[in-house]
Amino acid sequence: MNWAAYFCDLGKYQNPVRPGRTPFASAVNVSYKRAALESIRPVWHDSFNETRVNGELLRRGEALALAPEVVVRQFRATCDSA
Amino acid sequence: MIFIDGDTLTRRLPRFRGVQPLVRDETVLCWHDYWMAGVPESVAVAQKAGYRCIKVNSSCEIVFGTRSGDVFLRIQAAYSNTEPPRKRRRHLAHLKLYHSLLMEASAGAAEGGCGAPRTRRPEKADPMDCASLPQLSVVVVIVGDTVTSRCDADDLARTLAALHWQADPPGWSHRAVHSAVEGIEQVRSQFPEVRFLPVEGLRARRGEGGSREHHDELRARGMAATRGEIIAFLEDHVCPILAGARASLGHTGSPMPASGEPSRTGSTSR
Numbered sequence: 274m275n276w277a278a279y280f281c282d283l284g285k286y287q288n289p290v291r292p293g294r295t296p297f298a299s300a301v302n303v304s305y306k307r308a309a310l311e312s313i314r315p316v317w318h319d320s321f322n323e324t325r326v327n328g329e330l331l332r333r334g335e336a337l338a339l340a341p342e343v344v345v346r347q348f349r350a351t352c353d354s355a
Numbered sequence: 356m357i358f359i360d361g362d363t364l365t366r367r368l369p370r371f372r373g374v375q376p377l378v379r380d381e382t383v384l385c386w387h388d389y390w391m392a393g394v395p396e397s398v399a400v401a402q403k404a405g406y407r408c409i410k411v412n413s414s415c416e417i418v419f420g421t422r423s424g425d426v427f428l429r430i431q432a433a434y435s436n437t438e439p440p441r442k443r444r445r446h447l448a449h450l451k452l453y454h455s456l457l458m459e460a461s462a463g464a465a466e467g468g469c470g471a472p473r474t475r476r477p478e479k480a481d482p483m484d485c486a487s488l489p490q491l492s493v494v495v496v497i498v499g500d501t502v503t504s505r506c507d508a509d510d511l512a513r514t515l516a517a518l519h520w521q522a523d524p525p526g527w528s529h530r531a532v533h534s535a536v537e538g539i540e541q542v543r544s545q546f547p548e549v550r551f552l553p554v555e556g557l558r559a560r561r562g563e564g565g566s567r568e569h570h571d572e573l574r575a576r577g578m579a580a581t582r583g584e585i586i587a588f589l590e591d592h593v594c595p596i597l598a599g600a601r602a603s604l605g606h607t608g609s610p611m612p613a614s615g616e617p618s619r620t621g622s623t624s625r
Contacts (some may be wrong), residue, residue, distance in 0.1 A: 278413055278417065281358055301592075305586050306585060307586055319575055321574035346593060348513060
């Protein structure tokens with residue numbers, strides 16, 4: 274179950290990740306430039322949903338990028354505690 | 356097993372019908388983020404097409420679907436915390452909110468701040484106090500109450516410990532955002548450099564588990580309290596490995612240009 278949850282939710286971020294532009298980014302491990310977020314503040318002001326935030330940034334012609342060196346290790350013991 | 360990712364309103368990725376040529380009777384389709392507008396609709400289409408579907412109450416709100424009765428029974432037996440997928444009315448409200456927010460976004464304007472680019476600062480921040488602004492703000496959202504109504508702060512302590520031991524404190528600002536978390540005061544005393552933001556009145560929090568929409572609200576509250584020029588988000592079930600992150604965020608040795616990309620996301624390993 275843990276592996277199912279992992280691959281379903283985060284598998285596309287498993288290294289080796291191809292660096293560069295991407296249409297998606299996970300709020301589990303992500304950074305943004307303030308200017309980009311401030312430009313869409315109404316989108317996240319009440320609820321910062323990664324799909325809506327990233328979608329709006331892309332719609333505005335901004336870019337998302339993956340970086341394989343920015344690594345986190347997941348340690349949740351079971352999916353139920355995630 | 357085929358994972359279907361992207362059957363949301365963004366519609367940027369292949370949808371349910373796109374994978375049908377690859378499907379056999381024994382194939383298991385797997386959707387995640389069932390709460391996301393667009394996914395219940397996709398599951399409903401699958402059910403009309405003869406798929407038997409079951410939702411696992413995990414953090415990912417996974418739905419499994421198969422045309423095979425035997426496979427379905429095996430999935431059902433494998434998980435104790437399942438229920439039939441049901442479309443909830445709140446998805447419709449979610450959709451209306453989304454469009455409303457997009458309209459406001461097109462009419463909004465950034466203002467205030469210091470330096471370039473000019474950006475809006477948190478209300479309590481001194482806009483003239485440029486020297487004290489951190490370069491990087493890290494928002495850690497506690498998500499351990501996804502399935503159960505309450506959680507403890509053990510996971511958060513591990514995440515903060517990883518930040519504490521690996522980060523270079525000057526220029527870094529940490530904020531931990533939480534709602535109802537047991538043991539938070541003990542963790543707060545262990546990490547005095549971290550600003551804890553207790554949050555109440557979450558609209559999406561049902562207090563009964565089985566939901567993570569309120570984590571988006573926590574993330575928004577955390578973001579509103581940041582002051583750094585770069586905002587990093589983590590969840591409390593991961594430990595950051597910051598040696599590479601520091602170089603990347605500083606655009607040192609990065610394959611990407613120093614400007615032009617507003618967002619970076621990293622890799623997640625188990």
